[in-house]
Amino acid sequence: MVKELERKMQDFILACRKRGLTVGITSTDRKGIEQAALFAQGRYSLEIVNMYRKEAGMYLLKDVKENVVVTKTMASQHLVGRAFDIVLGQKKHYDLKVDSNHTGGPDYQEAAEIGRGLGLKPGIDFGDPPHYQLP
Numbered sequence: 001m002v003k004e005l006e007r008k009m010q011d012f013i014l015a016c017r018k019r020g021l022t023v024g025i026t027s028t029d030r031k032g033i034e035q036a037a038l039f040a041q042g043r044y045s046l047e048i049v050n051m052y053r054k055e056a057g058m059y060l061l062k063d064v065k066e067n068v069v070v071t072k073t074m075a076s077q078h079l080v081g082r083a084f085d086i087v088l089g090q091k092k093h094y095d096l097k098v099d100s101n102h103t104g105g106p107d108y109q110e111a112a113e114i115g116r117g118l119g120l121k122p123g124i125d126f127g128d129p130p131h132y133q134l135p
C-alpha cells in the first residue's frame, strides 16, 4: 500500500470511530492471481472459481450461492496499493440502510462522507460501497 493511502486509511478509521462507526478492513493489496480469482467469481462455475482460489492460496467457496460477481475489473486499484475495502459495525454488516450510531443517515453513506473529506474516493459513488481508493 502506498504511504499516502496508509495515512488516509488510519485517519479514516479514527474519524469514523469518533462518529461511533466501527471500521474493519477486509482487503488491501492484492496480487494479480487473487484479483483473477475474484474476477472469475460469478462468471465461471464454482469448480473453476475454486481452481483459481486454490492457486491464489485463498479459502475455497463452499456454496454455489457464494459464486456471485464481486468485482467489475481486472485493473483494480488494489493491485497497485491504492485501495482498501471495509466492513462496518461491531456485528460486521454490509446493509446499506443500517444507521447503527443513530445519526439519521445510513452508516455507509456517513463513512463515505468522512472518506471524501479526507481526500478518498468512496466506491459507493460507483456501486462498490465497501471500497475506498485514492483519486
Ligand SMILES: [Zn+2]
Pocket: 027, 078, 083, 084, 085, 130, 131, 132
Ligand atoms: Zn475494493
